Amino acid sequence: MAAGETNSDKTGNEGCQLYLVTLPALDPRAFADTLARALDAGDVAALQLRLKDVDDDALRRAIDILRPVAQSRGVAFLLNDRADLAVRHGCDGVHLGQGDGDHAAARKLLGPERTLGITCHNSRHLAMEAGEAGADYVAFGAFFPTATKQAEHTATPDILEWWTEMFELPTVAIGGINAGNCGPLVRAGADFLAVVGAVWNHPDGPEAGVRAMNAAIAAA
Numbered sequence: 544m545a546a547g548e549t550n551s552d553k554t555g556n557e558g559c560q561l562y563l564v565t566l567p568a569l570d571p572r573a574f575a576d577t578l579a580r581a582l583d584a585g586d587v588a589a590l591q592l593r594l595k596d597v598d599d600d601a602l603r604r605a606i607d608i609l610r611p612v613a614q615s616r617g618v619a620f621l622l623n624d625r626a627d628l629a630v631r632h633g634c635d636g637v638h639l640g641q642g643d644g645d646h647a648a649a650r651k652l653l654g655p656e657r658t659l660g661i662t663c664h665n666s667r668h669l670a671m672e673a674g675e676a677g678a679d680y681v682a683f684g685a686f687f688p689t690a691t692k693q694a695e696h697t698a699t700p701d702i703l704e705w706w707t708e709m710f711e712l713p714t715v716a717i718g719g720i721n722a723g724n725c726g727p728l729v730r731a732g733a734d735f736l737a738v739v740g741a742v743w744n745h746p747d748g749p750e751a752g753v754r755a756m757n758a759a760i761a762a763a
């Protein structure tokens with residue numbers, strides 16, 4: 544997930560990559576092993592640490608434990624919601640929602656090398672604003688019902704098609720995505736599929752979840 548990556552680098556489904564987002568609550572020490580095994584099971588482009596309802600100390604501790612697990616494997620380590628901590632603690636980037644502060648200010652704070660991802664729901668307008676604010680990717684969703692978050696917005700694959708035809712900025716699709724339903728999103732041009740439950744809650748474990756997502760993307 545390098546800043547400046549474009550859709551023109553894509554060749555069919557090889558251009559769509561898996562982007563893991565963590566469960567919202569976890570014990571970082573215990574999760575480090577699970578994460579290592581999941582990342583070793585297949586191709587993962589990025590991991591977003593998305594912990595909700597934790598204080599800054601707990602967040603810093605989780606970053607310090609989990610960041611090396613991802614980065615040592617060439618997997619970009621992004622932090623949810625907190626550009627300040629992402630910069631201070633060596634993360635490769637941050638994912639910000641529409642209520643997560645000033646996107647242009649975050650861009651400045653992150654500098655040119657770190658990745659800035661922005662939630663755009665199902666809105667072409669928000670996506671164009673995100674591009675103007677300096678986003679490295681625009682995230683659309685939720686494409687399917689999700690148990691991970693109370694998603695207030697739903698998205699449809701046509702926004703991926705439209706965006707991909709109009710702009711080079713990469714897209715991330717999120718929300719209820721799994722190996723069984725991701726085909727239309729890949730074919731609509733999504734550059735990344737972001738998943739939580741499909742991997743961490745896979746009935747055969749996260750490694751099987753990564754392998755299933757990789758296979759479904761390749762087959763789409």
Ligand SMILES: Cc1ncc(COP(=O)(O)OP(=O)(O)O)c(N)n1
Pocket residue numbers: 564591593623624638639640641642643660662682683684692715717737
């Ligand atoms: C890749 C990706 N896309 C969307 C989101 C959602 O971000 P946001 O709207 O800020 O909601 P929270 O994740 O903060 O609950 C995301 N985290 N990652």
Ligand SMILES: Cc1ncsc1CCOP(=O)(O)O
Pocket residue numbers: 684685688689690691692694717718719720737738739740741
């Ligand atoms: C963080 C987030 N933003 C929109 S849907 C979602 C949750 C995605 O989780 P899952 O892949 O389990 O549906």
Ligand SMILES: [Mg+2]
Pocket residue numbers: 623624638639640643
């Ligand atoms: Mg947020």
